[in-house]
Amino acid sequence: xxxxxxxxxxxxxxxxxxxxxxxxxxxxxxxxxxxxxxxxxxxxxxxxxxxxxxxxxxxxxxxxxxxxxxxxxxxxxxxxxxxxxxxxxxxxxxxxxxxxxxxxxxxxxxxxxxxxxxxxxxxxxxxxxxxxxxxxxxxxxxxxxxxxxxxxxxxxxxxxxxxxxxxxxxxxxxxxxxxxxxxxxxxxxxxxxxxxxxxxxxxxxxxxxxxxxxxxxxxxxxxxxxxxxxxxxxxxxxxxxxxxxxxxxxxxxxxxxxxxxxxxxxxxxxxxxxxxxxxxxxxxxxxxxxxxxxxxxxxxxxxxxxxxxxxxxxx
Amino acid sequence: xxxxxxxxxxxxxxxxxxxxxxxxxxxxxxxxxxxxxxxxxxxxxxxxxxxxxxxxxxxxxxxxxxxxxxxxxxxxxxxxxxxxxxxxxxxxxxxxxxxxxxxxxxxxxxxxxxxxxxxxxxxxxxxxxxxxxxxxxxxxxxxxxxxxxxxxxxxxxxxxxxxxxxxxxxxxxxxxxxxxxxxxxxxxxxxxxxxxxxxxxxxxxxxxxxxxxxxxxxxxxxxxxxxxxxxxxxxxxxxxxxxxxxxxxxxxxxxxxxxxxxxxxxxxxxxxxxxxxxxxxxxxxxxxxxxxxxxxxxxxxxxxxxxxxxxxxxxxxxxxxxxxxxxxxxxxxxxxxxxxxxxxxxxxxxxxxxxxxxxxxxxxxxxxxxxxxxxxxxxxxxxxxxxxxxxxxxxxxxxxxxxxxxxxxxxxxxxxxxxxxxxxxxxxxxxxxxxxxxxxxxxxxxxxxxxxxxxxxxxxxxxxxxxxxxxxxxxxxxxxxxxxxxxxxxxxxxxxxxxxxxxxxxxxxxxxxxxxxxxxxxxxxxxxxxxxxxxxxxxxxxxxxxxxxxxxxxxxxxxxxxxxxxxxxxxxxxxxxxxxxxxxxxxxxxxxxxxxxxxxxxxxxxxxxxxxxxxxxxxxxxxxxxxxxxxxxxxxxxxxxxxxxxxxxxxxxxx
Numbered sequence: 001x002x003x004x005x006x007x008x009x010x011x012x013x014x015x016x017x018x019x020x021x022x023x024x025x026x027x028x029x030x031x032x033x034x035x036x037x038x039x040x041x042x043x044x045x046x047x048x049x050x051x052x053x054x055x056x057x058x059x060x061x062x063x064x065x066x067x068x069x070x071x072x073x074x075x076x077x078x079x080x081x082x083x084x085x086x087x088x089x090x091x092x093x094x095x096x097x098x099x100x101x102x103x104x105x106x107x108x109x110x111x112x113x114x115x116x117x118x119x120x121x122x123x124x125x126x127x128x129x130x131x132x133x134x135x136x137x138x139x140x141x142x143x144x145x146x147x148x149x150x151x152x153x154x155x156x157x158x159x160x161x162x163x164x165x166x167x168x169x170x171x172x173x174x175x176x177x178x179x180x181x182x183x184x185x186x187x188x189x190x191x192x193x194x195x196x197x198x199x200x201x202x203x204x205x206x207x208x209x210x211x212x213x214x215x216x217x218x219x220x221x222x223x224x225x226x227x228x229x230x231x232x233x234x235x236x237x238x239x240x241x242x243x244x245x246x247x248x249x250x251x252x253x254x255x256x257x258x259x260x261x262x263x264x265x266x267x268x269x270x271x272x273x274x275x276x277x278x279x280x281x282x283x284x285x286x287x288x289x290x291x292x293x294x295x296x297x298x299x300x301x302x303x304x305x306x307x308x309x310x311x312x313x314x315x
Numbered sequence: 316x317x318x319x320x321x322x323x324x325x326x327x328x329x330x331x332x333x334x335x336x337x338x339x340x341x342x343x344x345x346x347x348x349x350x351x352x353x354x355x356x357x358x359x360x361x362x363x364x365x366x367x368x369x370x371x372x373x374x375x376x377x378x379x380x381x382x383x384x385x386x387x388x389x390x391x392x393x394x395x396x397x398x399x400x401x402x403x404x405x406x407x408x409x410x411x412x413x414x415x416x417x418x419x420x421x422x423x424x425x426x427x428x429x430x431x432x433x434x435x436x437x438x439x440x441x442x443x444x445x446x447x448x449x450x451x452x453x454x455x456x457x458x459x460x461x462x463x464x465x466x467x468x469x470x471x472x473x474x475x476x477x478x479x480x481x482x483x484x485x486x487x488x489x490x491x492x493x494x495x496x497x498x499x500x501x502x503x504x505x506x507x508x509x510x511x512x513x514x515x516x517x518x519x520x521x522x523x524x525x526x527x528x529x530x531x532x533x534x535x536x537x538x539x540x541x542x543x544x545x546x547x548x549x550x551x552x553x554x555x556x557x558x559x560x561x562x563x564x565x566x567x568x569x570x571x572x573x574x575x576x577x578x579x580x581x582x583x584x585x586x587x588x589x590x591x592x593x594x595x596x597x598x599x600x601x602x603x604x605x606x607x608x609x610x611x612x613x614x615x616x617x618x619x620x621x622x623x624x625x626x627x628x629x630x631x632x633x634x635x636x637x638x639x640x641x642x643x644x645x646x647x648x649x650x651x652x653x654x655x656x657x658x659x660x661x662x663x664x665x666x667x668x669x670x671x672x673x674x675x676x677x678x679x680x681x682x683x684x685x686x687x688x689x690x691x692x693x694x695x696x697x698x699x700x701x702x703x704x705x706x707x708x709x710x711x712x713x714x715x716x717x718x719x720x721x722x723x724x725x726x727x728x729x730x731x732x733x734x735x736x737x738x739x740x741x742x743x744x745x746x747x748x749x750x751x752x753x754x755x756x757x758x759x760x761x762x763x764x765x766x767x768x769x770x771x772x773x774x775x776x777x778x779x780x781x782x783x784x785x786x787x788x789x790x791x792x793x794x795x796x797x798x799x800x801x802x803x804x805x806x807x808x809x810x811x812x813x814x815x816x817x818x819x820x821x822x823x824x825x826x827x828x829x830x831x832x833x834x835x836x837x838x839x840x841x842x843x844x845x846x847x848x849x850x851x852x853x854x855x856x857x858x859x860x861x862x863x864x865x866x867x868x869x870x871x872x873x874x875x876x877x878x879x880x881x882x883x884x885x886x887x888x889x890x891x892x893x894x895x896x897x898x899x900x901x902x903x904x905x906x907x908x909x910x911x912x913x914x915x916x917x918x919x920x921x922x923x924x925x926x927x928x929x930x931x932x933x934x935x936x937x938x939x940x941x942x943x944x945x946x947x948x949x950x951x952x953x954x955x956x957x958x959x960x961x962x963x964x965x966x967x968x969x970x
Contacts, residue, residue: 053860060869062761064681066692076848080841096825097840101714102702106841108747109701115751119883121869122679122760127883134751135891138744142737145714149733152718158834217869221856293895300737307733311726 004256009083009092016082016239020231021045023238023270030278045231049224057220060121070117071218071225077110078232085239088262089251090161099158100148103240104141107192110229111137118214125206129213132289136198136210139296140191143184146303150181150310151244160240164247176313180306182245186280187299189241191292193234195277197284198292208286238273242266340419341404342776344426348397351430355390359383359801363808365436372439378498380436383804384569388433388561391649394787395553395656396426401780402660403546405773406667418458418544425451425550432558438487438497441562445483448558449476449526452551456543468538475535479525483562486518490570502570512571516578519566520585527559529619530589531924533612537596540608541672545663548604552611553656557648560618564644567626568809576630576725582623587738590616594745595899598752598892599920601674601885603662606753607655610698613746614651618644620739621713624732625810627723628716634812636719639828641806642799642814643712650697650705650791657694657784658753661687664777665757668770674753674885679762683770688758690781695754697788699747703838703845704792708826710743711836715828745892752888761879793838796823886918893920901926 025042032039041047059068081103083094098106115134118126152158154175155166191198194211204212215226249265251258287295358364363382370377381389403422407415428451431444453476457469489511490502507515525532540548567578593613600606621644628637662672664687671677681688697704717739720732762768773781791798796818803813817829827835871877893900901921907914946957 053856054862056862057864058867059864061866062679062682062869063866064759066681066759072849072852073845075852076845079848080844083844094840094844096831096835097837097844099834099836101711101834102707102836102841105700105702105707105711108699108744109696112696112699112701112747112751116755116759119751119755119759120681122879122882123869123877124881124883127755127760127888130751130755131748131883131888131891134748135895138741138748139895141744142740145740146733146737149718149736153721157832158715158718159832162832220862221860225852289891290894304734304737308730311721311730 004254005091005093008089008251008259009094012088012092013079013083013094016085016087016235017079017228017232019270020082020228020235021049023235023274024231026271027234027274027278030275031281034278034282045227049228052219052224052227053221055220057222059219060217062121063217064120066113067117067120067217068222070113071222071229073113074110075225075229075232077106077113078229078236081106081236082232082239084160085236086161086164086243086250087239088259088266090164091252092161095159095161100152100160100240101145101158103160104144107233108137108141110233114214114226118217121217123217125209125213125216128206129210129216132210133214136191136292136296139293140188140299143296143300143303144188144192146300146307147181147185147188147244150175150177150303150306153307153310154178154314160243164243164250168247168250175310177306177310178245180302180309182241184299184303184306185241185244187295187302189237190277190280191296191299193237194230195234196281197287198295200286208289210289235270238270241273242269340423341400341407344400344423345397345404347426348393348395348400351389351393352397353393354381355386355388355393356801358386358389359804361386375439375497377440378436378500379434379440380499381434383802383808384561384564385433387645387649387802387805388557389430391557391652392426392429392433392554394649395652395784396550398656398780398784399546399549399553399660401783402549402663402777405776405780406544406546406663409667418455421451421454422547422550425455425547429554429558433561436499438491438499438502442480442484442487445562446480448555449473449480452543452547452555455547456539456551458544458547459542465542468535468542472535472539475525475532479522479532479559482518482522482525484522486515486522486566489515489518490566499565499570503572506572509573509575512573513575513578515571516567517581519563520582523559523563523566524585525559527556527563527615527619528589528612529585529615530592530612531928533589533593534922534924534929536612537600537605537608537922540611540659541602541604545604545659545666548608549656549659549663552608552659553652556611556615557652560615560622560644560648563619564622564809567622568629574626574630576627576728579623579626579628579630580728582626583620583732583735584623586616586619586621586623587735587742588616589613590620590742591738591745592616592899594742594749595892595896596920596922597749598745599889599900601889602672603665603674603677603753603757604659604672606674606749607658607662610746610749611651611655613742613749614647614655614698617710617713617739617742618647618651620735621647621716624713624716624720627720627728627732629810631723631725633722634810635814635817635829636716636722637810638806638812638814639712639719639817640716641809642802643709643716645802645805646705646712646791646795646799647709650709650788653784653787653791654694654697654706657781657788658691658698660777660781660784661691661694664773664781665770668772669764669767671764671767674756676764677757677762677767678760678764678879678882679758679767680770681758683762683767684758684772686772686778687781690778690785691758692754693785693788695750697792699750700743701747702792702836703841705788705795706792708792708795708836708838711826712828713739715834718834719829748892752885756883756885756888760882761877763879763882793842794823795826795838799826899923 025045029039084098115130118130151163155163199210251262358381365380368377428444428448435441435444453473459465528536590613593609597606597609621640625637625640697706700706700710717736721729803815806813824839825835825837901923903919905917
């Protein structure tokens, strides 16, 4: 591991953490425009975070150490994920610490801690959110794995950095199978990040909330960490999508001159992804929780279709 | 082994006061376990050692042999057995269950029999040990034989165990085909025809499947595990199921010579079905030991799926991939032995402290039993397959070997195995659902009963026992490469190729599948970064945003006091799974009407296998018996007539 690699690695990790609220702000802005509302400032999520960090923390009387530990664990998991996924450069030191399957495991670790913390205080909402979240995750995981199967088949690897290198540096090939995988991935992304139509991030209506129900008992610093981790997760998921389906324009650690270009490319891609997501969320309506299996089942079928297309057409 | 038998015998012979008795003998049993762990570790690196013991029948001596495969399972038995013994030293001190001397004898005979199964080198000794193991565990299951439920559970276990034993006996009978030599050495050297090999494989799958709990022979598990005392369920679930896996691997990889690809496919399909089935049912249970029993079924399914995949690869001569799948299989065996034993011990501690087994009557124990909760949390995270613990390592390896299946030269398999992977992913994800339910309902939230406020934490011996298992979980999770390197001789013996070369291509902190470019995973990096980020974030927040912290009651939405009944019950937590996977269940539900003065909600979930498979068979047997019964009247005159008629007929035939 050279110095430049280490520096770039640190830079990417910090960048992911710093830029995550901005991505959320951009998404909210686009959504407001599409819905004919006056948009909040792009920096609104940062203001909310600072406000929460300054506030007094109120803990439930019977909250245990697990409840207090969970926000830190969740946040740390997402920071690690932000360092692993190739956002601006490939071949970073941490990229080898996890392939896509280990990334899924990392997200699962964060999720389990969140679900456990939700049950800790012993309110009805907490356990309701916890069981719904675990259910959605259980159904999303097979679909996600199927999505990863196709690029892994094409590039003979599950390491994101190898996949990116394979797709962006090789001859430009058209892979119809990847189109199916991409659609399925977007569906899984919506489910995993608690977006419409699976969950609604801007509601506290007890019948529909999932993610918000889990973090209902958190306040102050803990809530800030949870929210920040949530924004970071969305960014990292977008980053995985970018690495799999739009990998062009990433820098290599040996070549610093590529970095400004890579940053610009990342900005454009994230902006496009955010706008697209806002469009999807505006067009769709929140669905009943028991419609979610059908939604994710469709994602699964699309991913399988993609894989079969790869076997039939591309080999 | 001899040590344990002696210990058991001494335990019967020397009457001591209950508490002292438990402390002395089970602590000595722990030493045996540790010794065995050492033997296992030593055996992994050494050459196979065999011996002929002059015991047994005349002309039929016992053959024993320790090769890497048995060493690995001895290690598993030793590590888990040591912990269970240490825990038992505390558990059996207080009442509950039967006569302590009897329990002590059976417990140690059980351990010794399992050891003997693992080192047996001829079919005769193997069957003898196998049956001793079944009997000892049967008697341990019915320790509380005054309760009718427990007797029934024991009977079902006994029945299924014998069904399996018959199948294993037949398999061995076929293996020696015509040589009348029952040593494993001779069996290795006979070359059976394809049909006979296939028959042996199917019989082994059924026979060992009955013990391991493959679908549909799993029915005894959720009955017997809750019935037995917790240390015994820990041993049965953690170790005894693995002896069945050992037998299956021994027969299908070692004794049989020419593997055919469809065997692997059968094992894979059965394994995946078992895993999925176990996961769904585990999510619905309301009794914590039944929940863990179904979770064992799920994990055994995962193990079998891995073994099946290894068989497929091996049959096509892709031995490196076979070794990878086998690594996942064996590691998952060991992992399951560790964390499932840990969790069963945790349930034992909880039952001891609260005398409750039902999830609906527990809750909030993290505040009363911090040691049990903390150690059980490690087990929970490990079994849910989360990094950086050991459960994730084996699942990662298994997923990697599944992802490599498209290199198989069979296009049907190429297309279907990935879909099997999705089923595996579903089972694994559901298992984290199950484990969140288990931990959340037992240890988190508000106590659901008043009596839980008096729950007490475990003592030193139990802490050491559970800590030992948790330590293994963490160490294997963090340094899987070092561990897999020591397991290399096992892969060499079974499939002819080891993983040493592919593991050596990167340093020990990175676990790789075949090649580093292919995929790599470093648990150590995970742990370091997570801990580092937590420390840095906590420090920065404390410095930059010093804020007050206040404790207040949870917000009750203005309705008045929150109480424990407003939390999710175990049933409520499983409700989404019940709704979605309804087609697989037999559900009996009664909803109260809105006008009921005393509303009662009633719901019962039954294993559909009972209804669709076992009951028809039972009815068939009964019908057959009643037909045969028609000739039986119990009057001596009629039987004399039968003999007379038979004699007449014989005379007619002869003349």
